Amino acid sequence: GENVEQHPSTLSVQEGDSAVIKCTYSDSASNYFPWYKQELGKGPQLIIDIRSNVGEKKDQRIAVTLNKTAKHFSLHITETQPEDSAVYFCAASFSIPRDGLTFGKGTHLIIQP
Amino acid sequence: EAGVAQSPRYKIIEKRQSVAFWCNPISGHATLYWYQQILGQGPKLLIQFQNNGVVDDSQLPKDRFSAERLKGVDSTLKIQPAKLEDSAVYLCASSLGLAVYNEQFFGPGTRLTVL
Numbered sequence: 507g508e509n510v511e512q513h514p515s516t517l518s519v520q521e522g523d524s525a526v527i528k529c530t531y532s533d534s535a536s537n538y539f540p541w542y543k544q545e546l547g548k549g550p551q552l553i554i555d556i557r558s559n560v561g562e563k564k565d566q567r568i569a570v571t572l573n574k575t576a577k578h579f580s581l582h583i584t585e586t587q588p589e590d591s592a593v594y595f596c597a598a599s600f601s602i603p604r605d606g607l608t609f610g611k612g613t614h615l616i617i618q619p
Numbered sequence: 620e621a622g623v624a625q626s627p628r629y630k631i632i633e634k635r636q637s638v639a640f641w642c643n644p645i646s647g648h649a650t651l652y653w654y655q656q657i658l659g660q661g662p663k664l665l666i667q668f669q670n671n672g673v674v675d676d677s678q679l680p681k682d683r684f685s686a687e688r689l690k691g692v693d694s695t696l697k698i699q700p701a702k703l704e705d706s707a708v709y710l711c712a713s714s715l716g717l718a719v720y721n722e723q724f725f726g727p728g729t730r731l732t733v734l
Contacts, residue, residue, distance in 0.1 A: 549728055607719060
């Protein structure tokens with residue numbers, strides 16, 4: 507089945523700096539890669555996603571890049587703010603035995619004031 | 620628009636006891652998912668429904684876990700008997716349809732502690 511590795515497990519950055527979280531996946535047939543943000547006591551919430559026919563997607567301060575050849579994708583957050591502090595999960599799609607998502611283990615992002 | 624509702628939010632039981640979780644998805648969402656999230660890990664799919672039919676339950680420990688979605692709306696997940704390793708947050712999510720690129724909306728989860 508699909509395997510998704512996510513790094514780092516914890517990331518601490520100064521407010522205003524950029525943060526980058528990286529994921530690799532194993533199934534070359536994966537074609538959809540969402541990123542979720544989970545705040546304490548809440549369920550994950552989709553923040554951005556990318557499909558395999560696109561190399562990069564941006565939404566205000568967040569962007570995702572995809573390298574299908576290397577089977578890795580990354581989340582970039584610029585001008586970090588205190589409210590960006592949360593756990594971020596990447597995920598990759600699989601289609602056997604049916605469509606679904608495999609999640610990474612998560613990155614705890616800490617924004618230092 | 621109301622989100623995915625789950626109850627209870629917290630549950631503490633002793634091993635070998637039984638427990639049930641309830642989920643009410645977003646109105647109109649045909650697909651419902653139950654995930655298990657162990658501390659420090661990402662969500663792991665347990666079971667997926669399309670309306671009131673099971674699409675995939677390949678990762679559901681069927682000797683102790685069961686789930687149903689009567690009338691294709693609300694769903695319940697049951698564990699009987701519980702083991703220590705079942706301690707986790709149980710997340711319910713829903714989406715408009717089966718296609719993987721349909722956004723999954725998650726509820727707040729039920730935190731289960733098995734003593």
